[in-house]
Amino acid sequence: SPLPTSRWKCKATLLCFQAIAAGVAWGKWSLPESTDCGHVFQVPTLAWPTQPSRPLPTPCRANTSMAALPGFSGQPQQVRDFLLHKHCRDFQLLQDVPLNKCAEPVFLLLVIKSSPKNYERRELVRRTWGSERQVKGVQLRRLFLVGTAPNPMEAHKVNRLLAMEAQAHGDILQWNFHDSFFNLTLKQVLFLQWQETRCTNASFVLNGDDDVFAHTDNMVSYLKDHNPDRHLFVGHLIRNVGPIRVTWSKYYVPKIVTEEERYPPYCGGGGFLLSRFTAAALRRAAPKLxxxxxxxxxxxxxxxxxxxxPASHGGIRTGGIRSPSGRISSFDPCLYRELLLVHRFLPFEMLLMWDALSQPKLICGKQIQHGQGTLGEPSPRYA
Known part of the structure; x- marks a missing residue:
C-alpha cells in the first residue's frame, strides 16, 4: 500500500518520487528541471522484517552437451537458450517481500507475472483490481513475479526501479534470471518454491499476467463456495492441441524439445484460479518433470x-470477449460486470473499467451468462 504522506519531508517530494519513477521507466534518470526537490528527495527506508539469510546459489552453467543434438544449431536462439539452461532452477532472489506478507490468513493471493519494464502496468494493477484490501470479510494480498532484463545496461536501470517499487509497496519478487517468454515456466517454478516456505496458508491463488482485468470481488464470491483443501484449478480450458511446429510462431516448440504431438489439458496462462491443495500438488510434481x-x-x-x-470456468476469458451486437462496444462495462477475468487490457483501459464497475449506481440489462451462449444485450446506465 502507498506510503503515508507523513513519511515525506515536503509535499513536493511525493511528486518528485513519481516523476523519478516515471523517468526510470522511460530510461531517463535526471529530475525534471521544473521540480526543485534537491536534497529533500530520498527513498524512505521501510521497516520490513529482516529476511532469512540464504547462501547464494552457485551460478548455473550451460549444459553444452545439448549442442550435440541433431538440428540444434538450426533452431531459433530462444530454443537453443532454453535447451542449454533448462536444468537451471536455483536463482538468487534479488527482491523479496516482507515476512509478514502472509502473516494474517490470506484468502486470495494475487500472483501476477510481470516483465521488469512494465512499471505502468504494475502501478495500474495496484490502483485497481490488485489493491491489497478486505473483500467480503476476507484478505487479498498481491505479488509481482519478475526476472531481469536480458540487456545488462537495461537491467541495471530497471533493477533500480524494481528496488524502489519493492521498498514502496513490498510486493516484488525478483529473481536473477533473464525474463523472457520461454522463462515463464521457470518463474512459475520459483514462485512455487518460494510459496512453500513463505505463504502456504493462502487459501486460493490467482495466477495471471499484468495485462488482465480481474474482477476480484466476483472471484471472492465464487471461491467462497469452495474448499481450499480440495482440488481446484479453473480457467479457460484448452484441450486436444499439440505443439506448434512452425518457426515463426511465438509458441514454436520443435521436436528437439518434445516428440509428443498432444498436450495434456491445461488452462490458458493469462489467468487461472487454484486452491492451496492444488498448489501443493504442483510443487510436488514440478521437480519430477x-x-x-x-x-x-x-x-x-x-x-x-x-x-x-483442470476445469473450465466461463467467467475467465483469456481470449478476450466479443460484443453480442455491432451496436454495443466490446468495452461496455456491462459485459464485464459478472465475469472473473478478461485478457488483455491496456493500462488506461484497466483504470477506466475498474472505475466503471466500481460505480454503485451502474445499472445493466440482461445478466451475462457464463456458459457458451451469448453474453446478452447489456444496457448500461447510471441511476
Missing part, C-alpha cells in the same frame, strides 16, 4: 503427473 518452454502447458503436465485435471 523437465521444464517445458510454455508455462501453462507445463502446469497441465504437473496436474497430469498428480492425477488431476
Amino acid at each position: 523437465d521444464l517445458f518452454p510454455i508455462d501453462d502447458v507445463f502446469l497441465g503436465m504437473c496436474l497430469k503427473k498428480e492425477g488431476l485435471e
Whole structure:
C-alpha cells in the first residue's frame, strides 16, 4: 500500500518520487528541471522484517552437451537458450517481500507475472483490481513475479526501479534470471518454491499476467463456495492441441524439445484460479518433470503427473470477449460486470473499467451468462 504522506519531508517530494519513477521507466534518470526537490528527495527506508539469510546459489552453467543434438544449431536462439539452461532452477532472489506478507490468513493471493519494464502496468494493477484490501470479510494480498532484463545496461536501470517499487509497496519478487517468454515456466517454478516456505496458508491463488482485468470481488464470491483443501484449478480450458511446429510462431516448440504431438489439458496462462491443495500438488510434481518452454502447458503436465485435471470456468476469458451486437462496444462495462477475468487490457483501459464497475449506481440489462451462449444485450446506465 502507498506510503503515508507523513513519511515525506515536503509535499513536493511525493511528486518528485513519481516523476523519478516515471523517468526510470522511460530510461531517463535526471529530475525534471521544473521540480526543485534537491536534497529533500530520498527513498524512505521501510521497516520490513529482516529476511532469512540464504547462501547464494552457485551460478548455473550451460549444459553444452545439448549442442550435440541433431538440428540444434538450426533452431531459433530462444530454443537453443532454453535447451542449454533448462536444468537451471536455483536463482538468487534479488527482491523479496516482507515476512509478514502472509502473516494474517490470506484468502486470495494475487500472483501476477510481470516483465521488469512494465512499471505502468504494475502501478495500474495496484490502483485497481490488485489493491491489497478486505473483500467480503476476507484478505487479498498481491505479488509481482519478475526476472531481469536480458540487456545488462537495461537491467541495471530497471533493477533500480524494481528496488524502489519493492521498498514502496513490498510486493516484488525478483529473481536473477533473464525474463523472457520461454522463462515463464521457470518463474512459475520459483514462485512455487518460494510459496512453500513463505505463504502456504493462502487459501486460493490467482495466477495471471499484468495485462488482465480481474474482477476480484466476483472471484471472492465464487471461491467462497469452495474448499481450499480440495482440488481446484479453473480457467479457460484448452484441450486436444499439440505443439506448434512452425518457426515463426511465438509458441514454436520443435521436436528437439518434445516428440509428443498432444498436450495434456491445461488452462490458458493469462489467468487461472487454484486452491492451496492444488498448489501443493504442483510443487510436488514440478521437480519430477523437465521444464517445458510454455508455462501453462507445463502446469497441465504437473496436474497430469498428480492425477488431476483442470476445469473450465466461463467467467475467465483469456481470449478476450466479443460484443453480442455491432451496436454495443466490446468495452461496455456491462459485459464485464459478472465475469472473473478478461485478457488483455491496456493500462488506461484497466483504470477506466475498474472505475466503471466500481460505480454503485451502474445499472445493466440482461445478466451475462457464463456458459457458451451469448453474453446478452447489456444496457448500461447510471441511476
